Amino acid sequence: MRFVLNEVFDAPALWASLPKVAEHVDPETADAILEEAGKISSGVLAPLNREGDEQGCKWNDGEVTSPEGFKEAYQTIVEGGWNGLGGNPDFGGMGMPKTLVAQFEEMMQGANMAFGLAPMLTAGACLALDAHGSDELKEKYLPNMYSGVWSGAMDLTEPHAGTDLGIIRTKAEPNDDGSFNVTGTKIFITWGEHDMAENIIHLVLAKLPDAPKGPKGISMFLVPKFLVNDDGSLGERNSFSCGSLEKKMGIKGSATCVMNFDGAKGWLVGEENKGLAAMFTMMNYERLGVGIQGIGAAEASLQSAREYALDRIQSRAPTGAQQPEKAADPILVHPDVRRMLLTMKSYVEGGRTFSTYVAQWLDIAKFAEDDERRKHAEGMVALLTPVAKAFLTDRGLDTCIMGQQVFGGHGFIREWGQEQLVRDCRITQIYEGTNGIQALDLMGRKVVGTQGKLYELFAQDVANFLEENSGNDHLRPFLEPLAAAVERLDDVTEHVIKQAGDNPNAIGAASVDYLDLFGLTALGYMWAKIVKAAAPQADSDTSGFYSGKLKTARFYFDRLLPKTVSLAEGIRSGSDSMMALTAEEF
Numbered sequence: 001m002r003f004v005l006n007e008v009f010d011a012p013a014l015w016a017s018l019p020k021v022a023e024h025v026d027p028e029t030a031d032a033i034l035e036e037a038g039k040i041s042s043g044v045l046a047p048l049n050r051e052g053d054e055q056g057c058k059w060n061d062g063e064v065t066s067p068e069g070f071k072e073a074y075q076t077i078v079e080g081g082w083n084g085l086g087g088n089p090d091f092g093g094m095g096m097p098k099t100l101v102a103q104f105e106e107m108m109q110g111a112n113m114a115f116g117l118a119p120m121l122t123a124g125a126c127l128a129l130d131a132h133g134s135d136e137l138k139e140k141y142l143p144n145m146y147s148g149v150w151s152g153a154m155d156l157t158e159p160h161a162g163t164d165l166g167i168i169r170t171k172a173e174p175n176d177d178g179s180f181n182v183t184g185t186k187i188f189i190t191w192g193e194h195d196m197a198e199n200i201i202h203l204v205l206a207k208l209p210d211a212p213k214g215p216k217g218i219s220m221f222l223v224p225k226f227l228v229n230d231d232g233s234l235g236e237r238n239s240f241s242c243g244s245l246e247k248k249m250g251i252k253g254s255a256t257c258v259m260n261f262d263g264a265k266g267w268l269v270g271e272e273n274k275g276l277a278a279m280f281t282m283m284n285y286e287r288l289g290v291g292i293q294g295i296g297a298a299e300a301s302l303q304s305a306r307e308y309a310l311d312r313i314q315s316r317a318p319t320g321a322q323q324p325e326k327a328a329d330p331i332l333v334h335p336d337v338r339r340m341l342l343t344m345k346s347y348v349e350g351g352r353t354f355s356t357y358v359a360q361w362l363d364i365a366k367f368a369e370d371d372e373r374r375k376h377a378e379g380m381v382a383l384l385t386p387v388a389k390a391f392l393t394d395r396g397l398d399t400c401i402m403g404q405q406v407f408g409g410h411g412f413i414r415e416w417g418q419e420q421l422v423r424d425c426r427i428t429q430i431y432e433g434t435n436g437i438q439a440l441d442l443m444g445r446k447v448v449g450t451q452g453k454l455y456e457l458f459a460q461d462v463a464n465f466l467e468e469n470s471g472n473d474h475l476r477p478f479l480e481p482l483a484a485a486v487e488r489l490d491d492v493t494e495h496v497i498k499q500a501g502d503n504p505n506a507i508g509a510a511s512v513d514y515l516d517l518f519g520l521t522a523l524g525y526m527w528a529k530i531v532k533a534a535a536p537q538a539d540s541d542t543s544g545f546y547s548g549k550l551k552t553a554r555f556y557f558d559r560l561l562p563k564t565v566s567l568a569e570g571i572r573s574g575s576d577s578m579m580a581l582t583a584e585e586f
């Protein structure tokens with residue numbers, strides 16, 4: 001993380017260029033935060049990961065008890081102010097840039113994803129409230145949410161409405177005092193009820209009585225578990241409760257709640273009928289956060305697979321015994337085990353660099369004072385967010401499965417933790433908008449919808465890098481294949497934009513492969529940036545850290561980037577074979 005922040009991106013220079021960030025962070029503060037985040041993640045959160053999975057949350061008459069140790073761990077998070085790390089300092093947040101917060105998130109999510117969802121959702125709710133709430137709501141709720149004394153939940157999904165939120169049925173009726181009565185059922189609400197915080201602040205999507213049909217008729221309401229008195233003390237319990245907990249495949253330590261709202265008192269956040277738009281402001285942060293969950297799980301898998309591959313002895317190396325004094329060689333000698341570990345390392349380290357790259361654009365979009373610089377960054381964020389969410393979670397799961405495979409049969413057994421990582425990581429492809437929907441967002445709204453204008457921002461960024469580094473000897477072997485991959489992406493982008501003009505299925509047929517192609521190319525760009533930062537130090541470094549980066553980059557360019565060729569070929573085949581079958585033929 002230090003390498004990515006300081007050497008690949010020179011984050012301290014970025015922070016210094018953004019006055020509102022520079023007020024709060026300097027390299028020493030950032031380093032101290034990373035150090036402390038590491039201690040809490042490894043010392044407090046990771047040890048609870050397996051117990052949390054085995055115990056799960058318990059429901060009893062509407063009350064939810066979190067797994068043993070979670071309450072105390074949550075208290076540690078509160079005491080450290082971690083919920084408000086990236087929060088608005090006007091209301092008690094710490095004002096840290098996303099480039100730094102992203103690293104904390106990866107550590108926390110890698111250590112214990114089920115637990116990490118609570119601070120993550122609280123931070124997301126704070127972001128939406130800070131961006132859209134009235135001053136009164138912000139003053140009343142944000143300080144206790146940033147401190148974590150109160151937690152946050154996001155209530156969008158209903159039994160019949162997940163992707164298509166335009167058809168939600170939850171209703172909000174206005175009261176004379178300016179509040180609303182919210183009635184309806186929400187499902188799958190993460191940490192919607194629990195015993196770790198004193199109050200739980202729900203941001204609920206609902207429809208006003210005369211709301212237009214569809215997505216343009218959705219409003220957002222703040223609905224607290226306990227009503228808050230004017231002096232800030234807690235009042236009576238609001239009229240909603242947790243009806244049950246879902247039994248699920250992974251993240252079992254977290255509560256996934258059915259929430260029944262029965263005329264619960266709520267307050268409008270933002271404008272009437274603009275709730276979905278308000279939710280989307282915070283989506284760019286949340287979606288990157290989910291991508292980071294993928295990387296966190298993958299990093300955890302890589303760490304234990306690497307150790308296992310050094311330790312486990314089976315068979316001899318194809319070139320002859322490497323450790324003749326032992327009954328067999330460590331499995332690390334086998335090319336296929338190396339293929340798995342190198343693929344994992346490529347995706348984890350390239351993925352971390354990519355999530356930091358996207359976080360950098362988020363920081364510029366939020367904090368830059370120059371309009372043009374901000375607008376440019378907003379475009380980058382819009383384009384890259386669905387890639388970060390879907391590509392990093394798809395590769396995150398692939399990585400966890402490979403980690404499991406490195407362990408052979410032991411990967412399937414509970415003891416080593418690999419099977420839990422596979423189960424936990426799986427949800428990241430589904431929630432916060434399925435990866436299929438992310439791909440449609442990228443291809444449909446961001447690429448075709450802007451006739452390639454947003455795409456051009458990314459292509460230009462890579463082109464600038466290629467030009468600036470054309471004389472760099474270390475980079476020479478990487479620049480040509482990177483340029484070829486971007487050209488391939490350019491061609492496919494143009495091809496789909498054209499096809500979409502007269503074929504309504506063209507976008508949906510291309511989208512998932514296109515996102516993959518985009519992600520692989522973007523990671524190629526990241527690995528070139530890594531080479532640039534690592535190469536000058538590789539000769540003098542005896543730890544293997546820098547030379548390992550260069551060799552992994554070589555592997556990425558030899559073995560993973562070429563996957564773009566087959567993806568491009570598949571996309572060019574169009575939608576015919578996908579749409580040919582009748583329902584009966586399925």
Ligand SMILES: Cc1cc2nc3c(=O)[nH]c(=O)nc-3n(C[C@H](O)[C@H](O)[C@H](O)COP(=O)(O)OP(=O)(O)OC[C@H]3O[C@@H](n4cnc5c(N)ncnc54)[C@H](O)[C@@H]3O)c2cc1C
Pocket residue numbers: 154155156157160161162163164187188189190191248256427430431432433434435436437440
């Ligand atoms: C453990 C867990 C935690 C969750 N936490 C929360 C939470 O805290 N708050 C909350 O509000 N929700 C939460 N969710 C809900 C989650 O966000 C939804 O499950 C998800 O958005 C998908 O909605 P759905 O399940 O209704 O699937 P559907 O929308 O029914 O989708 C089914 C399939 O159809 C595809 N599909 C749908 N529409 C289209 C289309 N137009 N084009 C192409 N393909 C399409 C989807 O990609 C998917 O593959 C959680 C879910 C789980 C399982």
